[in-house]
Amino acid sequence: MDFSRLPKTAAIREVCPRDGFxxxxxxxxxxxxxxxxxxxxxxxxxxxxxxxxVSPKAIPQLADSAExxxxxxxxxxxxxxxxxxxxxxxxxxxxxxxxxxLNYVFSASESHNKANINRTVAxxxxxxxxxxxxxxxxxxxxxSIATSFMCPFEGRVSPERVAGLVExxxxxxxxxxxxxxxxxxxxxxxxxxxxxxxxxxxxxIPAYLHIHDTYGLALVxxxxxxxxxxxxxxxxxxxxxxxPFAPGxxxxxxxxxxxxxxxxxxxxxxxxxxxxxxxxxxxxEDGLATMGHLAASSFARExxxxxxxx
Amino acid sequence: MDFSRLPKTAAIREVCPRDGFxxxxxxxxxxxxxxxxxxxxxxxxxxxxxxxxVSPKAIPQLADSAExxxxxxxxxxxxxxxxxxxxxxxxxxxxxxxxxxLNYVFSASESHNKANINRTVAxxxxxxxxxxxxxxxxxxxxxSIATSFMCPFEGRVSPERVAGLVExxxxxxxxxxxxxxxxxxxxxxxxxxxxxxxxxxxxxIPAYLHIHDTYGLALVxxxxxxxxxxxxxxxxxxxxxxxPFAPGxxxxxxxxxxxxxxxxxxxxxxxxxxxxxxxxxxxxEDGLATMGHLAASSFARExxxxxxxx
Numbered sequence: 001m002d003f004s005r006l007p008k009t010a011a012i013r014e015v016c017p018r019d020g021f022x023x024x025x026x027x028x029x030x031x032x033x034x035x036x037x038x039x040x041x042x043x044x045x046x047x048x049x050x051x052x053x054v055s056p057k058a059i060p061q062l063a064d065s066a067e068x069x070x071x072x073x074x075x076x077x078x079x080x081x082x083x084x085x086x087x088x089x090x091x092x093x094x095x096x097x098x099x100x101x102l103n104y105v106f107s108a109s110e111s112h113n114k115a116n117i118n119r120t121v122a123x124x125x126x127x128x129x130x131x132x133x134x135x136x137x138x139x140x141x142x143x144s145i146a147t148s149f150m151c152p153f154e155g156r157v158s159p160e161r162v163a164g165l166v167e168x169x170x171x172x173x174x175x176x177x178x179x180x181x182x183x184x185x186x187x188x189x190x191x192x193x194x195x196x197x198x199x200x201x202x203x204x205i206p207a208y209l210h211i212h213d214t215y216g217l218a219l220v221x222x223x224x225x226x227x228x229x230x231x232x233x234x235x236x237x238x239x240x241x242x243x244p245f246a247p248g249x250x251x252x253x254x255x256x257x258x259x260x261x262x263x264x265x266x267x268x269x270x271x272x273x274x275x276x277x278x279x280x281x282x283x284x285e286d287g288l289a290t291m292g293h294l295a296a297s298s299f300a301r302e303x304x305x306x307x308x309x310x
Numbered sequence: 311m312d313f314s315r316l317p318k319t320a321a322i323r324e325v326c327p328r329d330g331f332x333x334x335x336x337x338x339x340x341x342x343x344x345x346x347x348x349x350x351x352x353x354x355x356x357x358x359x360x361x362x363x364v365s366p367k368a369i370p371q372l373a374d375s376a377e378x379x380x381x382x383x384x385x386x387x388x389x390x391x392x393x394x395x396x397x398x399x400x401x402x403x404x405x406x407x408x409x410x411x412l413n414y415v416f417s418a419s420e421s422h423n424k425a426n427i428n429r430t431v432a433x434x435x436x437x438x439x440x441x442x443x444x445x446x447x448x449x450x451x452x453x454s455i456a457t458s459f460m461c462p463f464e465g466r467v468s469p470e471r472v473a474g475l476v477e478x479x480x481x482x483x484x485x486x487x488x489x490x491x492x493x494x495x496x497x498x499x500x501x502x503x504x505x506x507x508x509x510x511x512x513x514x515i516p517a518y519l520h521i522h523d524t525y526g527l528a529l530v531x532x533x534x535x536x537x538x539x540x541x542x543x544x545x546x547x548x549x550x551x552x553x554p555f556a557p558g559x560x561x562x563x564x565x566x567x568x569x570x571x572x573x574x575x576x577x578x579x580x581x582x583x584x585x586x587x588x589x590x591x592x593x594x595e596d597g598l599a600t601m602g603h604l605a606a607s608s609f610a611r612e613x614x615x616x617x618x619x620x
Contacts (some may be wrong), residue, residue: 001311001534003499185607187574188533189313213526216567216603220530223498224311250607257526264497293526297495297560 001223007231009268011047012255013208014040016283017068018049018084019252020240022061024288030064032286037072039282040237043275045255047080049103049234053090066097073098082142086117091131095139103178104131105144108162109151112182116146125168132172143169144178144210149186149194152249156190159197166201176206178234181221183249184214191217192224199228210234211253212241218253219261226267233258238280239292254292256280311533317541319578321357322565323518324350326593327378328359328394329562330550332371334598340374342596347382349592350547353585355565357390358382359413359544363400376407383408392452396427401441405449413488414441415454418472419461422492426456435478442482453479454488454520459496459504462559466500469507476511486516488544491531493559494524501527502534509538520544521563522551528563529571536577543568548590549602564602566590 017037021028028036037050050072056063069083082101085091091102106124107113113121128143135141147154148162166177179198181191198207209225209232211218222233239254256276262269273294280295327347331338338346347360360382366373379393392411395401401412416434417423423431438453445451457464458472476487489508491501508517519535519542521528532543549564566586572579583604590605 001498001502001537003502187571188311189575192311192313214603214607215570216523216526216529216564217571219526220533223530223533227311250603254526260525261497261527265499293524293560297524 002227003265006226006265006267007229009270010226010231010233010262012045012258012269012271013047013049013080013082013232013234014045014237014255015049015210015234015252016040016236016238016240016255018052018062019234019242020236020238020288022052022059023240023242023251024061027061027063030067033064033068034071036279036283037068038075039279041076041079043279044271045276046078046270047082049082049084052084052086053094053097053099054084054086066093069094069097069099084144085131087127088130091134095134100138101140101142102131102134103142103144104128105146107146107151107182108157108165109147109154111153112147112151115153121165128169128172132174135173135175140175141173142176142178142208143174144180144208145169146180146182148179149181149191150183152183156186157194159194162194163197163201166198170201170203170205174205176208177202178208178210180210180234181212182210184212184217186221187217188220188224191221192228195225195228195230199230206232208232208234212249212251213239213253214250219257222253222258222261223265226265231267237276237292238283238288238295240283240288254280254294256294257292260294312537313575316536316575316577317539319580320536320541320543320572322355322568322579322581323357323359323390323392323542323544324355324547324565325359325520325544325562326350326546326548326550326565328362328372329544329552330546330548330598332362332369333550333552333561334371337371337373340377343374343378344381346589346593347378348385349589351386351389353547353589354581355586356388356580357392359392359394362394362396363404363407363409364394364396376403379404379407379409383410394454395441397437398440401444405444410448411450411452412441412444413452413454414438415456417456417461417492418467418475419457419464421463422457422461425463431475435475438479438482442484445483445485450485451483452486452488452518453484454490454518455479456490456492458489459491459501460493462493466496467504469504472504473507473511476508480511480513480515484515486518487512488518488520490520490544491522492520494522494527496531497527498530498534501531502538505535505538505540509540516542518542518544522559522561523549523563524560529567532563532568532571533575536575541577547586547602548593548598548605550593550598564590564604566604567602570604
């Protein structure tokens with residue numbers, strides 16, 4: 001394993017306010033959400049997927065998206081705020097409410113796209129054509145391709161399929177891309193294979209990787225990505241997150257674990273794991289469901305967790 | 311990340327009956343322990359650290375070591391059974407009770423050895439001299455060096471210190487070695503550095519790696535080890551385990567997670583992850599404290615775990 005040619009820096013996009021909060025069954029009151037987001041920003045996070053403009057019927061947890069976006073924009077104009085949108089309607093509502101970075105999502109695999117978005121992939125690409133005109137005049141458009149590595153229904157997604165979608169999306173003129181390992185079961189050889197096939201097609205467009213940690217593979221996949229020059233990652237404080245249509249999938253790689261890993265390998269993130277652990281502990285103390293590795297260990301040192309035997 | 315030069319096979323030594331069961335607060339009744347061990351053997355595990363001959367005052371959970379060893383030896387003469395011993399007294403008792411592989415443990419770092427064994431490292435090496443004569447006539451002697459990478463009190467343990475200890479131990483004529491990442495916080499660059507320094511000194515002696523998963527680094531460290539040709543691993547079904555004197559340390563890498571990883575990379579273990587997950591689920595259903603990634607995901611698919619959001 002080579003450690004001599006890692007990227008010097010990495011960018012981390014915090015997705016807990018979107019992917020994490022939507023995975024918590026109960027609606028987190030807006031004031032509480034704003035408090036958590038404040039704590040994340042205070043811990044140094046300067047890029048964040050802050051909410052999602054989806055139907056409140058589909059995801060009632062994020063029914064306050066307009067309020068959250070507006071308020072955080074007002075308080076923190078310096079933070080890069082992304083909002084997830086699954087369709088034109090969401091994208092329009094996001095822009096009306098001041099969104100400056102739209103993250104349009106669809107899945108590489110037909111069956112997951114159908115379950116998650118209720119569209120064929122071709123229909124999702126057509127919908128993207130209708131969203132593209134919203135970009136410009138200070139609005140950026142990003143596209144997230146879910147199940148870019150593994151599909152909960154179809155298994156391994158072929159790199160060629162993902163490559164074709166990356167080319168199709170890039171040709172439409174988006175400002176960045178995100179490839180998601182939605183279910184967290186992809187082995188690093190397969191993960192690296194897809195990235196190797198996709199990399200030459202990116203043509204300078206920033207590409208984020210969004211990695212869930214279901215089978216404990218997140219950090220080894222991050223290492224595989226770093227080896228190929230990828231250095232933008234989504235992660236969620238406390239390891240929160242999931243996908244309603246990926247049965248058995250666990251949360252995102254925890255931001256604090258990722259920062260410990262990257263900083264330990266000499267890849268600068270501008271963040272400190274200890275500050276992030278404090279926020280993760282607070283989420284756990286407030287009864288949110290999951291917990292990353294560093295936070296669990298931090299609790300266990302006080303005899304408050306399940307990690308330490310006695 | 312290179313996947314073309316991995317070892318073709320790997321050996322897995324199941325340590326749940328020792329490292330796992332000692333980490334469960336309540337005494338697991340002997341019949342229950344035997345049932346679990348039977349299930350592990352039925353799942354294909356053919357090498358196992360089955361108990362520990364320590365003072366029942368120090369570790370009451372394993373007070374039935376003689377009975378467990380005798381019974382599993384009688385039922386399964388084909389399984390390679392190791393027993394952990396912290397001193398001459400334990401080693402003698404183990405041999406009297408039919409142990410065929412002794413695993414003598416001490417720590418590379420002075421402060422952890424003091425906390426765990428109440429000896430200096432020099433005293434532990436002297437004690438080893440008294441144990442060596444027990445080997446031979448069908449009795450093998452292995453030595454585990456705890457805190458070979460990180461110490462909970464001293465931080466990073468220098469590779470040179472570990473190399474010196476490996477040389478000292480090997481010179482005494484042991485049949486195998488084990489290097490333990492006792493606290494599970496070592497980054498893969500440091501992990502690989504220690505293995506790189508130690509490797510030339512092994513001189514053909516089989517070397518196991520014992521890796522806890524506290525910060526989610528177990529599998530990336532396994533990959534780093536494979537890259538250096540190491541292919542013997544300790545692991546515990548369900549990720550059970552810990553160290554009473556490593557505050558905040560989590561359990562071992564889960565056997566089922568390790569098998570999924572190795573088999574997925576084409577490294578043959580002779581084991582199937584699905585069979586191991588069944589045993590891990592049983593341990594969890596019986597109220598034992600921890601759970602590996604695959605087992606957690608398996609429960610979550612049924613809506614019974616915390617991994618899946620809805």
